[in-house]
Amino acid sequence: MKTRRGYEEPIADLVILGGGYSARLTALALSSLRPVGAILCADDLWEIETGPEKLSGQRAHSHIFLPRLEQELQRINPSLVGELAELGLRFRPGSQRLSADAPAAARRLFATRWQFDKAIHELFLRHVTADHVRDQVVDAIVENDAIVALELRSGTQLQVAPNTLVIDAMGARSPIMAKLSAEAETVIDQPGQLTYVTQFFRLDRKDCDSAGLPDPLIDCPQDFGAVKAMLYPGLDGWFSISLAVSSQRKDLIQSLRDQEAFIAFCRQSPLLGRWVGAASALGPTRIYINPRNRWNAAVFEEGRAPRNCLAVGDALATMLPTLGANCSFAATHVRIIRDLLESGTGRVQDEFAQSVRAEQFPFFQRALAEPQATEGVISYANAPNNVLLKRLKRHLRRLFGKDRKRIIKQLSETSSL
Ligand SMILES: Cc1cc2nc3c(=O)[nH]c(=O)nc-3n(C[C@H](O)[C@H](O)[C@H](O)COP(=O)(O)OP(=O)(O)OC[C@H]3O[C@@H](n4cnc5c(N)ncnc54)[C@H](O)[C@@H]3O)c2cc1C
CATH class of the missing domain: 3.30.70 (Alpha-Beta Plaits)
Structure with missing residues (x-):
């Protein structure tokens, strides 16, 4: 892994790109540590589609939520699990034949994806205040190894200070990660x-x-x-x-x-x-x-990203949906960033890349090894x-x-x- 310079100045605030689950969870987890200057996405951030009729993409498919998610939410903020439970989303034994004292690893959260998103959205509304820039990111403009502006579909630009941490939660089609990963040598991309x-x-x-x-x-x-x-x-x-x-x-x-x-x-x-x-x-x-097994985290491992940029969720890594683990690992990405911001380290990107590799890569390798149909x-x-x-x-x-x-x-x- 290539190491790179740390931040020259402490991270002052955050800009979050994307309006899905990872973006909302990022805002929920980090807004108490740094101000969220803006959340940038094309969808209406204050509304959420529910029910199976209108949904598209992965949200229109079956979801299960694994105990890693429960543990990560506990680590991010213990009250989140309680608040989810109040909204009806409870982790419980993953089988009817187990009793309440089943080990943590045998627990699951059963909810449709829209029920889960609705609950996360409710927590987001309760806890996060941020400007919503309703536009689509086209590209990041980089100077001196830092993102200084985001180029938007409307033809305008959103200026970004070098000490603003830009967190890419734009999912598997992130234009920023697509560009960076095309230059990286160790990205893994395997069709499922x-x-x-x-x-x-x-x-x-x-x-x-x-x-x-x-x-x-x-x-x-x-x-x-x-x-x-x-x-x-x-x-x-x-x-x-x-x-x-x-x-x-x-x-x-x-x-x-x-x-x-x-x-x-x-x-x-x-x-x-x-x-x-x-x-x-x-x-x-x-x-x-x-869907693909894709390891974009290599972008950070190779030190190719602008120094004020990180990615979470599907923008960072995707694994076969059959494993049901992507939402859980997105929470891992967010928790790692939270820990790093809290620790005040000057090497956020390097330490992020190292932690993601240590915590997710062994599981990712299992996804690669899944038997083909x-x-x-x-x-x-x-x-x-x-x-x-x-x-x-x-x-x-x-x-x-x-x-x-x-x-x-x-x-x-x-x-x-
Ligand atoms: C069939 C299927 C089943 C799955 N089952 C499970 C499961 O059981 N359990 C599990 O944990 N995971 C599962 N997953 C994975 C899970 O759905 C994803 O990991 C999760 O939705 C990723 O969320 P995200 O917010 O990172 O990305 P997304 O949900 O893709 O959100 C990306 C956001 O960024 C916005 N955006 C995109 N491009 C731009 C742009 N250029 N500018 C601005 N905004 C942009 C989008 O509008 C969207 O709001 C499944 C996936 C599939 C395909």
């Missing part, structure tokens, strides 16, 4: 070879209670070869099913976009079928093509996990309450801790 097709549902039961339905994370995941199915519960009876389909199977992707075909496919699994049978599909199916579709009955003997063993373990240890192991291994 999967396409996600998602359908949202809501339970028809009046109380929206999912009691008696199969355990979402333990019983419902199903490997159909070229298609992997996952069910993600949310609040108020909402849930979604995402099918991760081998990107080579364009025919299959096309056919699964049809709602009836999607539901028929899910019903092959009697366990998914019980959820689907108790609910109504709402909104159309959504598709997300080929096969092309053929395996029926439910023929899936390796469903052979009679395995089903019988599972049933007996469950019947005699012997599955707790395995469940904790499974949830802990996928916890991102």
Whole structure:
């Protein structure tokens, strides 16, 4: 890792680029340490879309929130977890078969992405005051190794002082990170070879209670070869099913976009079928093509970014959505910046790059090693996990309450801790 000069003068304030989850969390976490001069994004920062009908991009897909997020929020500001809980978003045991004393690594937060965003937005409104510049960033103008202005789509510029820390939270399509990463030598960029097709549902039961339905994370995941199915519960009876389909199977992707075909496919699994049978599909199916494993943090490791610039969230790194870890690691990025600002270090960029590598890179490498989907579709009955003997063993373990240890192991291994 190349080391570079530290700040010549202490960081006076912040400019945050982007209006998504990472931008809001950055503002929430850092505004008590430095004034947030401006938040710059094209969307309306004071409103947030909810419900499955209007959403697009990753927000229109299934989400799960891992215990790393709970721990990072605790570290950023312990009251945030409590405030989220008051808004109905609670981390709890990730399986119906675990009790409240389950280890931290076995906990999960179940919410649709819009429910989560709405709660983060509510906290943002409560705690952050900042000017919103409603425009799109086109480029950063750099002089003497520092961003001095941001070039905007409207043709205007936003001036930036060299001692203003510019935090890029513009997601995977950040124009600033695209330019910097094109020059870096050690950026990792691997296509995921999967396409996600998602359908949202809501339970028809009046109380929206999912009691008696199969355990979402333990019983419902199903490997159909070229298609992997996952069910993600949310609040108020909402849930979604995402099918991760081998990107080579364009025919299959096309056919699964049809709602009836999607539901028929899910019903092959009697366990998914019980959820689907108790609910109504709402909104159309959504598709997300080929998300990538991308390590843009190399830009900072190689010392290529202007010295008053950092990136968080998808602008810094993305990993396969199947791992469900990106929102959690975005909180790690934000917490690291918070710790560095609090420590008063003069080497924010170097120390940020080192911490991100130490804390995220081992997990990122696992994302690279994820097995690629096969092309053929395996029926439910023929899936390796469903052979009679395995089903019988599972049933007996469950019947005699012997599955707790395995469940904790499974949830802990996928916890991102
Ligand atoms: C199918 C799928 C499923 C996923 N499931 C999970 C999951 O289960 N758990 C999990 O933790 N994560 C999951 N993720 C990842 C998660 O959705 C992302 O990590 C998260 O949304 C990143 O948030 P962000 O704020 O960094 O970026 P974004 O949400 O992309 O936000 C970027 C913001 O920047 C703004 N912006 C962009 N360009 C500009 C510009 N030029 N100028 C100004 N503003 C700009 C945008 O308008 C937006 O407001 C999933 C992703 C996908 C694709």
